[in-house]
Amino acid sequence: MESITVVVLDELGNGEGLDKCIESIKKQAYQAVEILVISTNKNANVLDVTNVYLAKNKWSLEELVALTYHQAKGDWVTFMQSKDFILQDDALVKCMQELAVRDVDMGVANLITLDSGQFMFIWHSKSMSGLVTTNNILPYMRVFKSFQNIWGLFLKRTLLEKLVGQDLKDSKQELLYQAVHLATKALIMNSHFYCWVADGKDKWPKFKWQENYHYSNVNQLVTKLKNSNYQEIIPKRIAVAVCIDDNLAKRIVPLIYSIAKNNQNVDIYIVYYYLRTTNLDYLRMINDKLPNVELKFYKISKELHQLIEPIDVSKSNVPVAAYNRVLLPYVLTDLERVIYLDADTVIVDDLKPLWQIKLAGNYIGAVKDILVYANLRFSRYHPMFGAQGDDYFNSGVLLMDLKAMRQENMPIAIINAAVDVATVSTYADQDTLNVYYHNAYKQIDVKYNYGTFFLDYIPKKVSELSIIHYCTGGKPWENLAHSHLYEQTMELIHTYRKYRNEFNGKLALxxxxxxxxxxxxxxxxxxxxxxxxxxxxxxxxxxxxxxxxxxxxxxxxxxxxxxxxxxxxxxxxxxxxxxxxxxxxxxxxxxxxxxxxxxxxxxxxxxxxxxxxxxxxxxxxxxxxxxxxxxxxxxxxxxxxxxxxxxxxxxxxxxxxxxxxxxxxxxxxxxxxxxx
Structure with missing residues (x-):
């Protein structure tokens, strides 16, 4: 049985609640427990606790970590405030069993709060793996209170040693962030452990962004690419990729026709995992009717598709196939770059200017999402990115350097991020791509991915656009009379339908x-x-x-x-x-x-x-x-x-x-x- 030291902090030195706190620890059914009280009050009543450290002055967090490492004898440590307590007598038993079964060196338990006589049990929304990682720590710190403090945090002694001497900026949030990055394996626990008492004096800290925070390592990769002799290749023939399933097979026909009507010599890569034979035959028939574009069909292998199958899509309204775009570097291995398009887009101009944009060391080019403008107007923040969401992009149109992505094995890194953040994502694969490419993409003009509701923020005529994206306010194959922007968006909506009707006429359907x-x-x-x-x-x-x-x-x-x-x-x-x-x-x-x-x-x-x-x-x-x-x-x-x-x-x-x-x-x- 591994031992644990519960470090009780009498931070104010007045011993408030200390008796109840220590009593709740002593009642625990788990036997291998050491209590370490740290206080500035030499008269603090510690109920026969033998391990008491009297600090001369209020300690910094760096000092607390070092002090705990030298004073605590347990294999694990966890921290408590003297005013708080453990609610259930078997809480430590459950927590220590969880940590042992998963063989981790860090765990974060669910939080209980007591406010005005009412208990509230807070549950984490866990990833498929149940782990907190460098991919999801920042989203979790924004979303869950337990990840904004150290109360309910379990650290193995070996991990605590790594934290000694680190610059923690005297911030409990920073301690948690660094612990995740130093941990071998960190667990999002099922158990409840810590009961935090809201007394009006002790305010729960709000998440605070730090300059050293990064959602991924892509900034380093971009810097590395820019400093290398990497030659960005822009082929003469434009390549477009669309990922579909049976639900979208016929929805993409207006998009295909719109590309053919406004462009010459374009290869359109139809990427899919499974399509019914009737849909494949229909798309091949379309290919024969459009001489200036060529449809090329690429089936995703079972081995590649299995990479995205662990992604939890239960919270979103999209299928796991939405993540197929992440696999494009591995599917289209003969291409250096590609324009990825969502199925709910149409092209209204030549794609050549977009195709010839230099990414200048970035791996993707994208357009800011309408959420950025809406959040600014209504003085709110993106739940996963907060004030750092000002560069949040829409993933429906992407200019991708596939060659550079393959060199860094990026699809694997993005899929790992997707597995970790899916349960706290609002916009599924788009949130994942923004987590990975946060502040590290080439921002391109809004005309290359103009969402219908952009009319309310950046008014433009169809003649000023290159790509219309029906990503907000309903799809053009739906009855949109109910939309509050129906009058303003009519020209955009009917443009899609006009392409569809024109091509149906050419096919004589x-x-x-x-x-x-x-x-x-x-x-x-x-x-x-x-x-x-x-x-x-x-x-x-x-x-x-x-x-x-x-x-x-x-x-x-x-x-x-x-x-x-x-x-x-x-x-x-x-x-x-x-x-x-x-x-x-x-x-x-x-x-x-x-x-x-x-x-x-x-x-x-x-x-x-x-x-x-x-x-x-x-x-x-x-x-x-x-x-x-x-x-x-x-x-x-x-x-x-x-x-x-x-x-x-x-x-x-x-x-x-x-x-x-x-x-x-x-x-x-x-x-x-x-x-x-």
């Missing part, structure tokens, strides 16, 4: 046009936007819109229509249904109520597949809502198509067939009825 006829009545701008948005996101994109108005619409609605006409085939007519039918260019007509929305992005595709099978009319299941209390008043299964074969079927649907709204009808049938 939907050869038959559908004319969507909507009576607007007295609908508000928001109601119209909500309705139309449900059509703009449809996978079936060969659409014409005919909007019927009673009188001249308001200026706000008119401006909205004018903005939409830059992107969609949209007509506004006086409220005359016959005229609308006559002017419709589609082979099929779809009548719709402005207060309704389509259920999902595939609704029209399903209708078309049904009516295209020699049918003249299709209706669908319908769900209605009472908007005042959001209760459903009529509901059937979503997404199913109903074939009307007999009178019973008509009776089932009579509530919907007594009006045109919701019907997809062949134009020939409607014209026959009009001419009857």
């Amino acid at each position: 939907y050869p038959h046009k559908i004319s969507v006829i909507i009576k607007l009545g007295e609908a508000s701008w928001k109601e119209i936007a909500r309705c139309l948005e449900s059509f703009f996101i449809q996978t079936y994109s060969n659409l014409e819109f005919i909007l019927l108005v009673n009188e001249s619409p308001s200026e706000e609605i008119t401006s909205y229509f004018e903005a939409l006409q830059k992107f969609y085939d949209l007509k506004v007519l006086k409220n005359n249904l016959v005229t609308a039918i006559e002017q419709a260019q589609g082979e099929y007509l779809y009548f719709f109520n402005v207060t309704d929305v389509l259920a999902d992005e595939t609704s029209l595709d399903k209708f078309y597949q049904a009516i295209h099978k020699d049918k003249d009319l299709v209706t669908s299941d319908y769900q209605g809502f009472i908007t005042k209390n959001h209760e459903s008043y009529f509901s059937n299964d979503w997404g199913k198509v109903k074939y009307l074969k007999n009178i019973k079927d008509f009776e089932l649907c009579e509530k919907r067939l007594d009006q045109l709204m919701g019907l997809l009808v062949s134009k020939n049938l409607v014209e026959e009825i009009l001419n009857y």
Whole structure:
């Protein structure tokens, strides 16, 4: 059984709470315990404790560490204030068992606080390994109280010896930081041990950034690279990498088309771990349609993918595949550099200026994230980076020096950081990359990664941009009418959809046009936007819109229509249904109520597949809502198509067939009825 010395500090020299503190130590079930009291008060009542050190003056932290090393006899040491105590009698047993089982030389126990008669048990959010490392110590020090002080800290004597003579800046936080860097193995413990009493006098210290703090060693690596004779290679042919899975396979088509439309001679590397054969075949078919770009497919090996599998993604809403970008230096071994792009981006200009940016000894180039600007506006800090988060970057567009990364085995270091910080991360892989490359990346112009909400901070027109990134405020394949910045971001949103619709047209995926006829009545701008948005996101994109108005619409609605006409085939007519039918260019007509929305992005595709099978009319299941209390008043299964074969079927649907709204009808049938 290893012994432990509990060092009790009577820092004020008044012996306040000393009796209760020592009594709680003596009650511990763990037997091999030494109590060392350090006080400036020679009259302090120490309840028969034999190991008492009387200090002449208040001690510095450096002096405390040296004094403890020379006075304590235990294999382990932990520190307590005289006013605090150990709440549970078996606390030391549990703590010492944990430390022994994990074979560590340092541990940090969970904290208990007592404030105004109420106990609060604080739990750490642990990494997969359960260890505190040089990767996660700074995030943990910002997030958890236990990592901002030494109360609840367990140090093995061998580690304590390493701390003797270190410049601790008379800071308990600094002692903890240096202990982690000197430790062989440090544990984030499951056990609760220390009960800190909030007495109004002793304030818990806030985290304070020090100049010697570093999230990783990348600053040293950048300095090393800059001082070397390393030659940065910028090939003539642009290489772009996109990491996808089956969920993103078809989402990236607008991105691929946008690259082809605005660039020449670009290699697009599609990196994946698993893709269904149908998705691979679809992307290969696209490759054949775009002569000025070449899609190259790279499958991540099982051995490489196993490197990222230990990363805990349970706290985030992203799959572990989001970390595939970290593996690019190992996957694209024949490339010196690459532009990495998230799947939710589109290109609106030539990529050559971005490609030719010199990284000047940095390993990546990136754009500051919108969080930086939002935090400044609202006088707040990033939870993991605090005031040091002013250079926090967005990882959706990265200019990467793959050759330099391979030389330093960087993917392994980044993955280790990801494993350690995932449970305290807010933005998953992006937080990890910022931890690793903190203050050590080439900052590039915002036009190369322009998030939609940047309009609220750095207004720019699409003509001023190179890359649009739909990283905030919803994706362009979603109904975004609810977004508070919908009006401002419309041009950005519809640019993505325009690329998608253009390419669908080139592929002739939907050869038959559908004319969507909507009576607007007295609908508000928001109601119209909500309705139309449900059509703009449809996978079936060969659409014409005919909007019927009673009188001249308001200026706000008119401006909205004018903005939409830059992107969609949209007509506004006086409220005359016959005229609308006559002017419709589609082979099929779809009548719709402005207060309704389509259920999902595939609704029209399903209708078309049904009516295209020699049918003249299709209706669908319908769900209605009472908007005042959001209760459903009529509901059937979503997404199913109903074939009307007999009178019973008509009776089932009579509530919907007594009006045109919701019907997809062949134009020939409607014209026959009009001419009857």
